[in-house]
Amino acid sequence: MTHSSSTDFGAESDGSASRFGVDLATTKPGTPGGIFMRQFWVAVARSKDIETGRAKPLRIMSEDFTIYRGAGGAIHIVDAHCPHRFALMHLGWVEGDDIRCVYHGWKFDGSGQCVEQPAEEPGFARKVKIKTVPARENIGLVYAYFGEGEPPAFPPFPTRATPGIMDIWNAEPMPCNYLQSFENSMDEVHVAFTHSPGGSHAPLAVDLPLVTAEETDWGMLRLGKRRNGIDRVSLHYAPNVTRVIVPPRAGLDVKGWREIYFHFTPIDDENHLWLIAGHTEGTPEDIADYKAKQAAYDKLVAAAPPAMAVARDLMNGIGVYADTRHPDLAVIQDIATQAGQGRVVRRDGERLGRSDIAIIHWRRILAREFQAIARGKPRKHWAVAGEDIVPTLGF
Numbered sequence: 001m002t003h004s005s006s007t008d009f010g011a012e013s014d015g016s017a018s019r020f021g022v023d024l025a026t027t028k029p030g031t032p033g034g035i036f037m038r039q040f041w042v043a044v045a046r047s048k049d050i051e052t053g054r055a056k057p058l059r060i061m062s063e064d065f066t067i068y069r070g071a072g073g074a075i076h077i078v079d080a081h082c083p084h085r086f087a088l089m090h091l092g093w094v095e096g097d098d099i100r101c102v103y104h105g106w107k108f109d110g111s112g113q114c115v116e117q118p119a120e121e122p123g124f125a126r127k128v129k130i131k132t133v134p135a136r137e138n139i140g141l142v143y144a145y146f147g148e149g150e151p152p153a154f155p156p157f158p159t160r161a162t163p164g165i166m167d168i169w170n171a172e173p174m175p176c177n178y179l180q181s182f183e184n185s186m187d188e189v190h191v192a193f194t195h196s197p198g199g200s201h202a203p204l205a206v207d208l209p210l211v212t213a214e215e216t217d218w219g220m221l222r223l224g225k226r227r228n229g230i231d232r233v234s235l236h237y238a239p240n241v242t243r244v245i246v247p248p249r250a251g252l253d254v255k256g257w258r259e260i261y262f263h264f265t266p267i268d269d270e271n272h273l274w275l276i277a278g279h280t281e282g283t284p285e286d287i288a289d290y291k292a293k294q295a296a297y298d299k300l301v302a303a304a305p306p307a308m309a310v311a312r313d314l315m316n317g318i319g320v321y322a323d324t325r326h327p328d329l330a331v332i333q334d335i336a337t338q339a340g341q342g343r344v345v346r347r348d349g350e351r352l353g354r355s356d357i358a359i360i361h362w363r364r365i366l367a368r369e370f371q372a373i374a375r376g377k378p379r380k381h382w383a384v385a386g387e388d389i390v391p392t393l394g395f
Contacts, residue, residue, distance in 0.1 A: 027061040164282050180341055242262040
């Protein structure tokens with residue numbers, strides 16, 4: 001592991017893209033950031049949102065695709081457009097495990113091979129294929145591999161195996177670059193201020209942590225040491241996943257704090273998805289209690305204004321941040337502070353300090369890898385983390 005001490009900031013702390021000579025924010029195809037991100041399995045949707053027999057449009061990293069679940073249960077991701085006359089494939093029909101274009105009836109199987117062309121000569125279909133993307137499912141999410149060659153090992157990271165329930169939050173589209181949210185997940189100090197209205201993170205606001213970070217073969221390990229001398233351990237899996245212990249949402253405290261897997265997936269350079277899975281430990285009785293509380297919580301959320309609408313109002317000067325109350329208050333607070341920075345933040349104007357060491361460290365990792373890609377140099381081989389490396393609460 002490469003250790004980064006709490007005093008490792010100084011003159012390089014602005015983390016600017018201009019200083020590094022690469023754009024840290026873009027994931028467009030062919031860019032260093034896009035090539036880097038496409039080395040990994042990336043979460044693209046909630047499993048329950050991909051219904052059997054229905055195709056949907058999917059935009060990930062500035063590319064457009066079609067996603068559908070076949071009759072056999074497998075997820076398929078194909079190009080957004082038919083290779084015939086470029087009609088949108090999601091307008092068509094799912095037939096078994098195949099998909100048929102609505103324009104002229106060309107049908108493609110799960111491998112992308114055209115298998116039927118109603119108005120064409122026999123034998124022409126075998127010459128036509130549509131682009132496909134490998135897709136797998138884990139912890140209630142759909143993952144896809146957009147890179148070249150064989151995909152890496154799956155699942156891309158270990159998950160808690162203790163008894164309990166894994167629940168999936170709403171898929172929240174965020175109107176800003178993914179790196180702003182990923183970096184926020186590395187910022188342990190913000191919780192004492194951003195989330196102080198409403199008190200959801202009060203135990204973490206008692207004293208501020210001394211943050212350190214270590215590069216690992218799977219990403220970055222972050223430590224937050226408080227006055228009690230105990231480290232709060234959080235994991236950041238390359239390229240865009242944070243595994244951390246967080247407070248329960250309002251009214252959902254069954255067995256203490258929950259373990260969360262945050263995925264920050266680029267839609268394009270100015271928008272991204274929050275795809276979040278949360279594991280709550282407990283006995284079957286605990287889980288029944290949790291589900292009942294979840295149902296009550298869902299009713300409260302349904303009756304309240306959408307979190308994104310409230311956050312947009314706050315960003316536009318409507319309402320008072322400190323006075324805002326909502327079932328999804330922490331989500332509103334994070335949206336307002338992260339998206340409020342702008343669609344793509346100007347990192348060359350920042351003034352970072354000691355508490356930002358994990359952010360600084362991750363930017364240096366990205367810059368190193370992006371530069372290697374841009375120059376055709378060898379880059380790091382990323383591994384899957386061991387099951388023994390888990391986040392901790394720290395108090």
